[in-house]
Amino acid sequence: MSDIRAVIVDDDFAVAHVNRAFVDAQPGFTVVAEAHTGADALAAIELHRPQLVLLDVYLPDLGGLDVLRRLRAAGNDVEVIAVTAARDLDTVRRARLLGVRHYLVKPFSGASLGERLEEVRRGIAADRAAPRTTLDQRAVDQVLGSATTHRAMLPKGLSPVSLERVAAGLAGCDTDASAAEIAEQLGMSRVSARRYLEHLVATGAAEVSPRYGSAGRPEHRYRMPAGAPG
Numbered sequence: 001m002s003d004i005r006a007v008i009v010d011d012d013f014a015v016a017h018v019n020r021a022f023v024d025a026q027p028g029f030t031v032v033a034e035a036h037t038g039a040d041a042l043a044a045i046e047l048h049r050p051q052l053v054l055l056d057v058y059l060p061d062l063g064g065l066d067v068l069r070r071l072r073a074a075g076n077d078v079e080v081i082a083v084t085a086a087r088d089l090d091t092v093r094r095a096r097l098l099g100v101r102h103y104l105v106k107p108f109s110g111a112s113l114g115e116r117l118e119e120v121r122r123g124i125a126a127d128r129a130a131p132r133t134t135l136d137q138r139a140v141d142q143v144l145g146s147a148t149t150h151r152a153m154l155p156k157g158l159s160p161v162s163l164e165r166v167a168a169g170l171a172g173c174d175t176d177a178s179a180a181e182i183a184e185q186l187g188m189s190r191v192s193a194r195r196y197l198e199h200l201v202a203t204g205a206a207e208v209s210p211r212y213g214s215a216g217r218p219e220h221r222y223r224m225p226a227g228a229p230g
Contacts (some may be wrong), residue, residue: 003028003029003030004028004029004030004050004051004052004120004121004124005030005031005032005048005049005050005051005052006023006029006030006031006032006050006051006052006053006054007031007032007033007034007035007041007044007045007048007050007052007053007054008020008023008031008033008034008035008053008054009034009035009036009041009044009053009054009055009056009059009064009067010036010054010056010083011036011037011056011058011059011060012036012056013036015056015106016034016036017034019054019083019113020034022110022113022114023054023113023117026114026117028121029052029117029121032044032048032050033047033048033050036059036060037059037060037061037062038059038060038061038062038063038064038066038067039061039062041053041055041059041062041064041067042062042067042070042071045071045076045078050078051078051079051124052078052079052080052081052120052124053078053079053080053081054080054081054083055067055068055080055081055082055083055084056082056083056084057082057084057085057086057091057095058084058085058086064082064084065091065094065095065098068080068095068098068099068100069098072098072099077099079101079102079120079123079124080098080099080100080101080102081100081102081103081104081113081116081117081120082095082100082102082103082104083104083106083108083113084103084104084105084106085105085106086105087105087171087172087173087174087224088172089168089169089171089172092168092171092172093168102116102119102120103171104116105171105224108224108225109204109225111204112204112205112225115204155195155199157195158195158196158199162188162192162196163196163199163200165186166182166186166193166196166197166200167196167200167205167206169182169185169186170182170197170200170206170222170223170224171224173223175223176209176221176222176223177221177222177223178219178220178221178222179193179194179197179220179222180193182197182222194220197222200222201222204225205225206222206223206224206225207222207223207224207225208220208221208222208223209221209223
């Protein structure tokens with residue numbers, strides 16, 4: 001299988017270079033262009049026809065979601081990994097409606113980006129291998145890739161829809177949050193919120209640390225992963 005062609009879009013030149021080097025180092029990926037504005041991103045994608053775009057939301061002219069909206073309007077279904085500091089729930093929801101299945105909040109770890117790249121690689125490989133006829137459920141699951149895989153891996157009693165709500169709620173927090181705070185925000189029980197948050201921690205999608213008060217047990221505080229690169 002030929003390498004997956006990728007375009008890196010980020011207004012920060014240093015971040016773009018780091019992400020480019022990381023993607024280029026992954027087997028099966030080749031970065032074909034780098035862009036630092038929305039207009040340059042559209043031009044690069046039109047010229048190189050990549051299969052993957054690492055897309056920042058905050059750009060100096062067109063926003064990243066505006067770039068993506070124009071691509072979708074033109075019939076371009078390129079796979080997108082959003083790599084951005086945008087944590088608000090509205091941005092996350094709009095990105096998902098535009099077909100973004102992978103959303104990394106800056107700063108993120110190299111391991112997190114590597115996992116998303118592997119999911120993209122598997123999804124594109126499954127799409128290429130899928131028969132060009134009517135699909136059965138197994139073939140549909142293979143084409144959908146990571147979303148279906150994550151559902152299968154969920155512990156008993158956890159809902160993929162609720163997991164996405166909790167992940168989006170945590171991503172929308174300015175700093176960290178407790179299970180009780182997430183529960184109140186989403187209208188679910190504290191016990192349920194904690195189970196979803198602990199699952200996010202177990203899969204590397206969130207981090208947890210104790211906060212010690214004046215008395216009693218320390219409160220667990222959850223946050224999105226921090227680290228290099230991004």
